Amino acid sequence: MFGFFKKTAPFIALVHKDLDSPKQGLAIAKPELEVRGWLAFDQPFDLSGLEIKLETAGVSLPVALEHRADVSDGLTGQFCTGFNSLFDINADLSSKNVDWYKDVQLVARWPGGKETFTIEVEIDESVAGVNSYFQKRDMSIPNTQINALAYKKWQEDGFFVINQFCSVEEVDKLKELIESAWGNRTNYSASITVDEHIGTDMEQRISFADADPGLRETSYKLNDLHLESAELRKYLLSEKLRDSLLPLIGGTPMICNSLYFERGSQQPDHFDTFFMPPLTRNQMVASWIALEDVDPDAGPLRYYPGSHKIPPYRFSNGRYNLNLDEKPQCIEYIEQQLINSGIEPLEFSAKKGDVFIWHAHLLHGGTPINNPSLTRKSLVTHYFCSEDWPENYYEEDQQGVFFLKK
Ligand SMILES: O=C(O)CCC(=O)C(=O)O
Ligand SMILES: [Fe+2]
The missing domain is CATH 2.60.120.620 (q2cbj1_9rhob like domain)
Known part of the structure; x- marks a missing residue:
């Protein structure tokens, strides 16, 4: 007798998500957006199958994974990974969609699963027109030592x-x-x-x-x-x-x-x-x-x-x-x-x-x-x-x- 058993991949469930940055309710005062946080799943899997993206209309930016020993060491029975990327608000986001901050999401996809969470972004007015970290900036203030x-x-x-x-x-x-x-x-x-x-x-x-x-x-x-x-x-x-x-x-x-x-x-x-x-x-x-x-x-x-x-x-x-x-x-x-x-x-x-x-x-x-x-x-x-x-x-x-x- 032949039995036919279909081997199905175990269902991987997200059990926790945490966002450290941008800080909710705090306006960003520099033209750089740091997206940092961590996710915990109910079982380990190959992280090359996990993709995290910052998405808003017309823009999709990959967010890099980061090992977070500070979090994972305190978790038992959960599989944790951090994520952390720095974006240039003007070059990476505003230039592609001026209203990006009104509706921006973090989307995580892994084998058999997907989670979307909204990121509330508030930007300080002082950021408009300021050069970001990524722009070259040399500031000359010659004095007696360096003319x-x-x-x-x-x-x-x-x-x-x-x-x-x-x-x-x-x-x-x-x-x-x-x-x-x-x-x-x-x-x-x-x-x-x-x-x-x-x-x-x-x-x-x-x-x-x-x-x-x-x-x-x-x-x-x-x-x-x-x-x-x-x-x-x-x-x-x-x-x-x-x-x-x-x-x-x-x-x-x-x-x-x-x-x-x-x-x-x-x-x-x-x-x-x-x-x-x-x-x-x-x-x-x-x-x-x-x-x-x-x-x-x-x-x-x-x-x-x-x-x-x-x-x-x-x-x-x-x-x-x-x-x-x-x-x-x-x-x-x-x-x-x-x-x-x-x-x-x-x-x-x-x-x-x-x-x-x-x-x-x-x-x-x-x-x-x-x-x-x-x-x-x-x-x-x-x-x-x-x-x-x-x-x-x-x-x-x-x-x-x-x-x-x-
Ligand atoms: O002195 C050297 O050989 C290089 C030192 C160096 O690169 C540094 O301290 O940043
Ligand atoms: Fe050096």
């Missing part, structure tokens, strides 16, 4: 070198400060960290207080010492440096993070926006202070003049942060753009006290160390604009230095 000519060069090249910016005495003070921090490392809190064995499989972050001084013979990164050293902050954002950065960043510079390298970083070429995109595009700069003359075999800084003009790669979630799954496509895009624009890398042959300032979107990295016995002592600081951040996110110290809290 109009220097600013023009910055716009062309995306970097700026100020030779002998720090005096020999200042650099020696900075070196002493690092030595004394190593000597007293157990006095620092867990906010001050070391990335040991950078660029190898053994790379990991440990607390500075636990770091073995033997690490100093290898490539490591000392992170955010400025958080607990007012003395260091004075150098990383001295009045002179602040005046130089202000026209380049278009606002009041604020320390976002700081890194001390004793040896070359050998870091692959990257845009810093992969790791720390500013809240307003382009409103981030970095400074690189040479604490000694850099030997060509010590792994100098490599940079690509003019690469800041390459339109940044927007990952599928609509952001500039590096998405590891899409890294190969991003690298291919950058390589093609470099060929198209004929940009070749240069190495920075720094002398003690020189400072190299780079644009948020300048491609750079660390060249290989040919001679591991050589040090390459340098201090890197990334700066955001304080105006970009709510006041409770940053501090101003007694010297007038702004820095982001951790």
Whole structure:
């Protein structure tokens, strides 16, 4: 006897939906729409079968999935995924349908199921006509440190070198400060960290207080010492440096993070926006202070003049942060753009006290160390604009230095 059993796919039911952004009842004050939330189903399934779209008349925009350990860890017996994308209100939505916000929905489709939910969007009047995060925005405020000519060069090249910016005495003070921090490392809190064995499989972050001084013979990164050293902050954002950065960043510079390298970083070429995109595009700069003359075999800084003009790669979630799954496509895009624009890398042959300032979107990295016995002592600081951040996110110290809290 032949039996015929039709195998039907189990019915997958949505058991919960949650929207974090846009915040219901709160008007959006920047021309960017972040769609973020999570869904929970009654059973696991292959997420490549789940499609989420933001839909309004004449517009259908894919929303990227996001792993939400913060939610899924607290759920039992449910299968959860987050979603999170950033859209340009003008370019992605209003230009296609001026009334999009009056009737906009999030539509989720999965094998055998579909759910539509309405998103209430309120937009602040101040958003009209304002450039979004995705638009290029350079704000020139030339001053005595950076005059109009220097600013023009910055716009062309995306970097700026100020030779002998720090005096020999200042650099020696900075070196002493690092030595004394190593000597007293157990006095620092867990906010001050070391990335040991950078660029190898053994790379990991440990607390500075636990770091073995033997690490100093290898490539490591000392992170955010400025958080607990007012003395260091004075150098990383001295009045002179602040005046130089202000026209380049278009606002009041604020320390976002700081890194001390004793040896070359050998870091692959990257845009810093992969790791720390500013809240307003382009409103981030970095400074690189040479604490000694850099030997060509010590792994100098490599940079690509003019690469800041390459339109940044927007990952599928609509952001500039590096998405590891899409890294190969991003690298291919950058390589093609470099060929198209004929940009070749240069190495920075720094002398003690020189400072190299780079644009948020300048491609750079660390060249290989040919001679591991050589040090390459340098201090890197990334700066955001304080105006970009709510006041409770940053501090101003007694010297007038702004820095982001951790
Ligand atoms: O100093 C280097 O080799 C690169 C450092 C760097 O890219 C950074 O800190 O953003
Ligand atoms: Fe970098």
